[in-house]
Amino acid sequence: MQAGFIPVCFSFLIVLNGCCMRNVPTQTATFQQETTRWYYRAVAGEKFMIPCNGYAEMEWFRVGDQSGRNEPQSIHCDKEFVVEARHSGNYTCVTRSRILFLHLQVVEVSLGCSSKEKEVVLIGNKPGEILCPGYNCTNGTYATWFKGKNNMTVQRRGLHMNNGLLHLCEVKPEYDHGLYFCDRQIIEPGVTWTFRRAVWATILPREQATDPPRITYPLANNTEKVELGHSHTLTCEIDFPTERIIAAEVQWYMNYGGDEKNMVLLHTEKPKNGTRTYDYFIVTMRTIIKEVTPQHLGHTYTCIASNMVGKSNVTIKLEEKMKAKWLSLVEYPIGPLLLLAGVAITLHLKWLEINLIYRAHFQPRKYEEDEKDFDVFLSYVWSPSPRMGESWTSLSSSGAGPDKEDSSIMDPLNPKEGEAPQSQLEEFLPQLLEEHWGYRVCLLQRDILPGGVYTNDVILAIQRSKMLICLLSAEYLSNSNACFVLEAGVQALLQNSAFKLLLIRISRDLTSPVLQDPQLSTLVQRALKVLPTLNWTSGNSDNGTCNFLKSLRKALPNQSDAESLR
Numbered sequence: 244m245q246a247g248f249i250p251v252c253f254s255f256l257i258v259l260n261g262c263c264m265r266n267v268p269t270q271t272a273t274f275q276q277e278t279t280r281w282y283y284r285a286v287a288g289e290k291f292m293i294p295c296n297g298y299a300e301m302e303w304f305r306v307g308d309q310s311g312r313n314e315p316q317s318i319h320c321d322k323e324f325v326v327e328a329r330h331s332g333n334y335t336c337v338t339r340s341r342i343l344f345l346h347l348q349v350v351e352v353s354l355g356c357s358s359k360e361k362e363v364v365l366i367g368n369k370p371g372e373i374l375c376p377g378y379n380c381t382n383g384t385y386a387t388w389f390k391g392k393n394n395m396t397v398q399r400r401g402l403h404m405n406n407g408l409l410h411l412c413e414v415k416p417e418y419d420h421g422l423y424f425c426d427r428q429i430i431e432p433g434v435t436w437t438f439r440r441a442v443w444a445t446i447l448p449r450e451q452a453t454d455p456p457r458i459t460y461p462l463a464n465n466t467e468k469v470e471l472g473h474s475h476t477l478t479c480e481i482d483f484p485t486e487r488i489i490a491a492e493v494q495w496y497m498n499y500g501g502d503e504k505n506m507v508l509l510h511t512e513k514p515k516n517g518t519r520t521y522d523y524f525i526v527t528m529r530t531i532i533k534e535v536t537p538q539h540l541g542h543t544y545t546c547i548a549s550n551m552v553g554k555s556n557v558t559i560k561l562e563e564k565m566k567a568k569w570l571s572l573v574e575y576p577i578g579p580l581l582l583l584a585g586v587a588i589t590l591h592l593k594w595l596e597i598n599l600i601y602r603a604h605f606q607p608r609k610y611e612e613d614e615k616d617f618d619v620f621l622s623y624v625w626s627p628s629p630r631m632g633e634s635w636t637s638l639s640s641s642g643a644g645p646d647k648e649d650s651s652i653m654d655p656l657n658p659k660e661g662e663a664p665q666s667q668l669e670e671f672l673p674q675l676l677e678e679h680w681g682y683r684v685c686l687l688q689r690d691i692l693p694g695g696v697y698t699n700d701v702i703l704a705i706q707r708s709k710m711l712i713c714l715l716s717a718e719y720l721s722n723s724n725a726c727f728v729l730e731a732g733v734q735a736l737l738q739n740s741a742f743k744l745l746l747i748r749i750s751r752d753l754t755s756p757v758l759q760d761p762q763l764s765t766l767v768q769r770a771l772k773v774l775p776t777l778n779w780t781s782g783n784s785d786n787g788t789c790n791f792l793k794s795l796r797k798a799l800p801n802q803s804d805a806e807s808l809r
């Protein structure tokens with residue numbers, strides 16, 4: 244079953260593609276086949292192509308000795324290639340009905356035969372002739388012509404062929420450009436060779452230019468910027484009308500003192516050929532001024548392009564470029580400069596704030612280095628109302644340790660139901676810090692021995708504490724003693740990076756703007772805006788109180804001993 248399937252498939256493929264298989268044993272072919280032999284002769288170095296002759300995608304495989312030489316093993320039909328001596332040989336191609344043999348012989352072009360005919364230039368929209376190369380050097384039959392793979396004999400257009408000559412009645416620029424082959428039969432004993440020669444046809448719009456060249460760059464009377472001491476390249480770009488015999492010329496001249504009668508030819512590079520279109524081709528001509536001197540600025544420079552029809556010229560001047568340093572000052576970095584100045588001014592104006600922010604928030608704290616007597620210096624102004632004050636006074640006098648949980652203490656962290664802290668912060672904060680959180684708190688009125696000078700006492704207290712907390716209320720800010728503590732704290736912060744300062748704004752009435760007291764020093768007013776601050780509102784909800792206390796806890800310094808509750 245399978246053994247039968249493969250040959251069926253094999254022959255089916257052959258029918259479909261007309262493709263040729265490698266190394267098919269010709270003698271043992273089972274089906275009826277006709278053997279056809281093609282003999283082609285080609286000239287080494289010429290473009291060549293084996294026609295498909297109606298077979299689709301035919302590939303010829305070399306037969307005979309294939310031992311590892313630099314020989315191509317196969318040739319595709321209808322594919323152009325430059326034929327070489329190594330292509331010589333016998334090839335085969337098998338189809339269902341035929342075995343085809345190709346004998347390809349690559350020869351050197353016969354001596355005495357010119358090879359001029361390999362290229363031809365035709366003029367568009369005019370009659371044109373193409374000669375078969377070497378026609379008169381070889382005995383052979385008439386020539387038949389092909390344009391690529393197309394048989395010219397069947398073209399429906401005005402043309403005729405005779406004696407190795409293809410005559411086109413009207414050359415069509417868009418179609419007739421390209422590679423032509425002329426085939427001749429050469430009869431030798433027993434063999435008829437097809438001798439195939441190639442001709443390349445170029446179509447031009449005209450025999451000779453009818454217009455002078457056009458200089459597209461530079462523009463007339465232009466000025467080019469140069470830098471003294473640097474090299475400068477003068478470039479001239481010209482569109483030359485296409486013509487059969489090109490008579491294009493370009494030169495650069497220097498006119499002394501701008502006088503066009505006093506011209507000197509400049510040394511130029513070789514002209515560069517650019518894009519080529521049907522109608523014109525572009526040539527670029529450069530000359531290099533190795534070092535621009537002030538004298539160069541006094542002359543003018545003329546590019547002259549010419550063909551057989553006429554000349555065109557363009558004259559330009561050189562001008563010194565504005566000094567780079569002036570440019571850099573005037574044009575380009577003015578924005579950054581202004582920005583820099585702005586930053587500098589802002590820095591100057593806001594230096595205090597920046598300093599305070601840095602010290603208050605980013606400075607690493609090193610408490611271990613110098614041990615302090617107190618963790619927190621608490622500064623507040625408070626005159627307890629008789630109603631609220633009592634319970635707290637009794638509590639603070641009880642001297643309870645941190646681990647003692649007196650049920651009568653209102654724990655602000657865990658306010659009991661119906662017992663939300665209605666008390667003022669000044670009332671319970673000292674106790675909270677000392678007894679619940681285990682901080683060593685310094686209170687001026689309690690911990691500083693009476694009889695000293697107030698200012699000295701304050702400064703000493705600050706020096707002995709890691710941190711100052713000021714409970715800013717309206718009463719506090721209108722109290723000059725209290726404000727002195729605040730100001731001393733700001734000064735201490737500016738001098739000592741390890742010191743901490745925390746402000747707690749207390750608003751008993753949410754609407755009162757308490758902090759714009761004109762009595763405050765500028766330093767304090769500015770510090771108030773940037774120092775770390777917590778807000779306390781006496782009517783705080785449970786959540787508000789909770790959040791406040793969490794933030795407060797975070798802002799406090801680490802305890803120096805293991806006294807803390809947690």
Ligand SMILES: *[C@@H]1O[C@H](CO)[C@@H](O)[C@H](O)[C@H]1NC(C)=O
Pocket residue numbers: 306307308331332333346
């Ligand atoms: C090609 O085949 C011909 C005869 O068919 C033979 O004389 C010739 O030597 C062969 N050429 C090569 C290169 O095999």
Ligand SMILES: *[C@@H]1O[C@H](CO)[C@@H](O)[C@H](O)[C@H]1NC(C)=O
Pocket residue numbers: 374375376378379406407408
């Ligand atoms: C062959 O020679 C004749 C006579 O010299 C000439 O007229 C003809 O153009 C030549 N043919 C080719 C194809 O060169």
Ligand SMILES: *[C@@H]1O[C@H](CO)[C@@H](O)[C@H](O)[C@H]1NC(C)=O
Pocket residue numbers: 380381382
């Ligand atoms: C052409 O054939 C003639 C006679 O058959 C012969 O004398 C002549 O040498 C041949 N020319 C070439 C180029 O083969």
Ligand SMILES: *[C@@H]1O[C@H](CO)[C@@H](O)[C@H](O)[C@H]1NC(C)=O
Pocket residue numbers: 294296387394395396397
């Ligand atoms: C080219 O066309 C002509 C006319 O149909 C024909 O006689 C000739 O055999 C064709 N040549 C090739 C190589 O197909």
Ligand SMILES: *[C@@H]1O[C@H](CO)[C@@H](O)[C@H](O)[C@H]1NC(C)=O
Pocket residue numbers: 463464
């Ligand atoms: C260039 O300048 C010359 C002389 O100043 C003038 O005659 C000519 O018209 C100018 N050409 C152009 C294109 O401006």
Ligand SMILES: *[C@@H]1O[C@H](CO)[C@@H](O)[C@H](O)[C@H]1NC(C)=O
Pocket residue numbers: 489514515516
């Ligand atoms: C530029 O084109 C001209 C005319 O076609 C030709 O003579 C010249 O050799 C070309 N130059 C280069 C560098 O291709």
Ligand SMILES: *[C@@H]1O[C@H](CO)[C@@H](O)[C@H](O)[C@H]1NC(C)=O
Pocket residue numbers: 503545547554555556557
């Ligand atoms: C440049 O062209 C103008 C006319 O376009 C002509 O008068 C002048 O003589 C030309 N200059 C040179 C140096 O050829």
Ligand SMILES: *[C@@H]1O[C@H](CO)[C@@H](O)[C@H](O)[C@H]1NC(C)=O
Pocket residue numbers: 748776777778
């Ligand atoms: C504290 O209150 C002031 C003024 O009411 C406000 O600007 C500030 O953002 C508040 N701070 C916090 C941390 O809520």
Ligand SMILES: *[C@@H]1O[C@H](CO)[C@@H](O)[C@H](O)[C@H]1NC(C)=O
Pocket residue numbers: 784786
């Ligand atoms: C307090 O916070 C808890 C959870 O964080 C929330 O469910 C509750 O609604 C908050 N109460 C108020 C009054 O914001």
Ligand SMILES: *[C@@H]1O[C@H](CO)[C@@H](O)[C@H](O)[C@H]1NC(C)=O
Pocket residue numbers: 608609610801
């Ligand atoms: C404070 O204590 C925490 C852990 O309890 C520690 O990670 C942190 O480094 C301490 N900070 C200072 C400044 O000692």
